[in-house]
Amino acid sequence: MDWxxxxxxxxxxxxxxxxxxxxxGGTATFDGAAIAVVGTTNHAAVGVELALRxxxxxxxxxxxxxxxxxxxxxDTQGQKLRRRDELLGxxxxxxxLGCCLDLARREGHPVVGLVYDQALSGGFIxxxxxxxxxxxxxxxxxxxxRVPAMxxxxxxxxxxxxxxxxxxxxxxxxxxxxxxxxxxxxxxEGDLAAGLRAALADRDTAxxxxxEGARRGGRRVxxxxxxxxxxA
Amino acid sequence: xxxxxxxxxxxxxxxxxxxxxSFHEWLPPSERVMSPHLAQLGVPAAFDDGVAIGRAxxxxxxxxxxxxxxxxxxxxxxEVHGAKLAGLLRRAxxxxxxxxxxxxxxxxxxxxxxxxxLIAVSEVMRALLDVRAAGIPTxxxxxxxxxxxxxxxxxxRCADTVVMSDIAxxxxxxxxxxxxxxxxxxxxxxxxxxxxxTTGGKHRxxxxxxxxxxxxxxxxxxxxxxxxxxxxxxxxxxALQQESALLQRxxxxxxxxADAFELWSRLGVDDARAVPDLDADAVRARxxxxxxxxxxxxx
Numbered sequence: 001m002d003w004x005x006x007x008x009x010x011x012x013x014x015x016x017x018x019x020x021x022x023x024x025g026g027t028a029t030f031d032g033a034a035i036a037v038v039g040t041t042n043h044a045a046v047g048v049e050l051a052l053r054x055x056x057x058x059x060x061x062x063x064x065x066x067x068x069x070x071x072x073x074x075d076t077q078g079q080k081l082r083r084r085d086e087l088l089g090x091x092x093x094x095x096x097l098g099c100c101l102d103l104a105r106r107e108g109h110p111v112v113g114l115v116y117d118q119a120l121s122g123g124f125i126x127x128x129x130x131x132x133x134x135x136x137x138x139x140x141x142x143x144x145x146r147v148p149a150m151x152x153x154x155x156x157x158x159x160x161x162x163x164x165x166x167x168x169x170x171x172x173x174x175x176x177x178x179x180x181x182x183x184x185x186x187x188x189e190g191d192l193a194a195g196l197r198a199a200l201a202d203r204d205t206a207x208x209x210x211x212e213g214a215r216r217g218g219r220r221v222x223x224x225x226x227x228x229x230x231x232a
Numbered sequence: 233x234x235x236x237x238x239x240x241x242x243x244x245x246x247x248x249x250x251x252x253x254s255f256h257e258w259l260p261p262s263e264r265v266m267s268p269h270l271a272q273l274g275v276p277a278a279f280d281d282g283v284a285i286g287r288a289x290x291x292x293x294x295x296x297x298x299x300x301x302x303x304x305x306x307x308x309x310x311e312v313h314g315a316k317l318a319g320l321l322r323r324a325x326x327x328x329x330x331x332x333x334x335x336x337x338x339x340x341x342x343x344x345x346x347x348x349x350l351i352a353v354s355e356v357m358r359a360l361l362d363v364r365a366a367g368i369p370t371x372x373x374x375x376x377x378x379x380x381x382x383x384x385x386x387x388x389r390c391a392d393t394v395v396m397s398d399i400a401x402x403x404x405x406x407x408x409x410x411x412x413x414x415x416x417x418x419x420x421x422x423x424x425x426x427x428x429x430t431t432g433g434k435h436r437x438x439x440x441x442x443x444x445x446x447x448x449x450x451x452x453x454x455x456x457x458x459x460x461x462x463x464x465x466x467x468x469x470x471a472l473q474q475e476s477a478l479l480q481r482x483x484x485x486x487x488x489x490a491d492a493f494e495l496w497s498r499l500g501v502d503d504a505r506a507v508p509d510l511d512a513d514a515v516r517a518r519x520x521x522x523x524x525x526x527x528x529x530x531x
Binding site: 210 | 258259265268269272273274275285311312314315316318319320322323326340341343344345346347348349350351352353354355357358359361365381382383385386387388389390402403404405407409410413414418419430431435436439441467468469472473475476479480482483486489492495
């Protein structure tokens, strides 16, 4: 779904979200209250500037509108693969963005992540995965890497990965796999505003992804290993 | 002359950094807490999934410590590896040690466990930020031959203190990945001098992305870790606003895709061309004041 359609389905006309290149930002009114929207579009490759731009929008919200809810709209192909971004410390720019989101949560801003199109690796770790909880549209795509590229890098047969991915959510791209593993809390289907309303009402901000992954059967050992470390 | 820190195994590094004989491991190899995913791929697993975690003392103070083994899957974070790190950090939040020290060596998410690895890295990042917010110093030592990349590159920079050696690398994407995406003209992965001045310890020091630069020496890493026990900077709005301005200014200085030498010169580093041949002490003296870390509070 493109972001203008998404914005209309969520907010009707009551929003002033604009795209500036690959950056999305603005404010909307939801159930009578203001909500800040920050994100990316065009399957953005997140470079230093785009990470900093998002971070500035988060910081401005914290500074000027204490407690205002934040909706993160995720559509990214991952980090930008350029020498200049590495030279300028893209890892630090992304860490900075993650730290800004972390501060927003600690300062009491409800932070909701929504993958509305694509989410990949680095771009996802410092956006939707830093929210109180991340949600997704059913048609969205979440992955670290496509199966053919994964086969190339790991030197494993593509057929093997394809067949395993049918039984084990660890290997294959797909929103349903991320739900099963606890990385995505829920899928928003049909009435998207109802999805946002439920996400904003859910004020459990602890990281329960490992427990959810175990309960849903997609990530069976992480939760147990964490518990064993606590008890060792 | 000591051994090279980079050439040691993760456990040897860990033993060299903490007080002699003080390391007590949790979920040691004898417990065989292994990846549940590698066997079906026909890939050998490790009894510790490539990371040692536990408690130790550092200069007599109780710390929690972890060391990633780059020789096992490049230090890649799989489900168990990540859960051990996140578990250690959650335990630190409960038990309040004097610091958490991570000897990082990782290519990031372990692609063999792609989805689980990605979520695991996110759990480690959130747990580390919880520990930092609780006022417990978080210290990352980067000195392994494989560097610290990808998701772990991001996680490392969320810590209070990052210590690097001059031969260490800290970045996001490896040069081979960038070269395969955009060609050797974009980033020639075989040009070692270029790779190091773009992502190596000296560059990260000069531009303020690491907090301490040391020689490739276990004693130097130990001394830096002890010094960092006193370094804690909470992530406040003011600190992040300052960091935002600094990072934007630095990006603006390089609006034209300059090489590292040119960037260093523009930032005020004297005789930038000489930097690759200098030792760590000489490079430490050349960092422009404006590039000194702001958000972490330094020492």
